[in-house]
Amino acid sequence: MRADARRNRARLLDAAEAVFAAKGSSASTEEVARAAGVGIGTLFRHFPTKENLLEAVYRARLRRMAEAARQLASSDDVGQAFFEFLAEQVAHSGTKIAVADALAEAGIDVRTASADEGREVSEALGMLLERAQRAGAVRPDVGLPELMALLVGASRAVEHAAAEDVRARLVGIILDGLRPTAGSHDRSP
Amino acid sequence: MRADARRNRARLLDAAEAVFAAKGSSASTEEVARAAGVGIGTLFRHFPTKENLLEAVYRARLRRMAEAARQLASSDDVGQAFFEFLAEQVAHSGTKIAVADALAEAGIDVRTASADEGREVSEALGMLLERAQRAGAVRPDVGLPELMALLVGASRAVEHAAAEDVRARLVGIILDGLRPTAGSHDRSP
DNA sequence: CTCGAACCGGAGTCACGAATCCGATTCTAT
């Protein structure tokens, strides 16, 4: 693969992630190409289908997420790491709609195309969850399915909270539901 | 307004709600018309724009939601009523994507078109929340914005949980986050 | 340096879906 081809492919992936994050996955391919600074032809050579491009973006995102989870799973304080991970993933969920859509589509992809990345995330997240539970930081009746669905929902919820402080409190509320016994309910940090 | 016109309008609204709930709001107008048993022309006479049709569906949904909240606000046990309301709205959120999208779009409409219904929901929900808090059933640092965002997020989350028991547990987790101190964490009812 | 292969770009094709138009078909007031 030629050097310029690889560079363009990388640019396209980055641009796609940014554009889809900002405008939703119904943004046009042309816009992605423009944002990447390449022609449409180039986009379609690298990703023969829009769906294909979306899938690539999702996979990359999933891979990063799995990586983050894996790293945190071996942290000193697994409980704290667990909640930090969730807060991080939700709050900083790309810039906007990214993680939610990524996981939404991933829910489909897991069973179809991007099975590898899906499994990766499942394993890493499952590990993190299990350890956090064993450490007594998370109520024991929460399973991996609940956690993944909750992650999606939390991301969505945050999208609909404009103000920053509302977002923060929202994440706090959701995470508190995961604790074995309710934590401090202070409104200000 | 002629009787058949009114009847067709009602049919269209029902069909639209069902179709959009089942297939998302990107379903085609033709499909809605077919489901309603009328021609496309009829659809566009009643709702001159697809956006217009969507808005009508959302408004209707919001109105029903506000109505439900109002009724429960004067219940004997406001706390229980509060949680039942949320569980009901989330679980039975139309059949699929409805409430989430409805509220999502409503978030926009509230500031623009369907201001009336938006305010209605806000008031009713705010009332319900306040009373539930005063009754000590809901932690006091939760505001209306958090609650509405949480409603959206919870609906979304539930969508991504296929199994019925996962859904139930998920709702439980989310609602527990709203309690002043964690409730029972039993896995089975 | 040079040549061929691979890559780039964007004008053009094609399909799909929203919205229009008007002859055919009801309804309702008289």
Added chain:
DNA sequence: ATAGAATCGGATTCGTGACTCCGGTTCGAG
């Protein structure tokens, strides 16, 4: 019962966006 006004329905128009095609350009091995 009947006129005529409003409504219905679907063939058609128009716009948008995914995807193709091919001449021009760029890379890199010899």
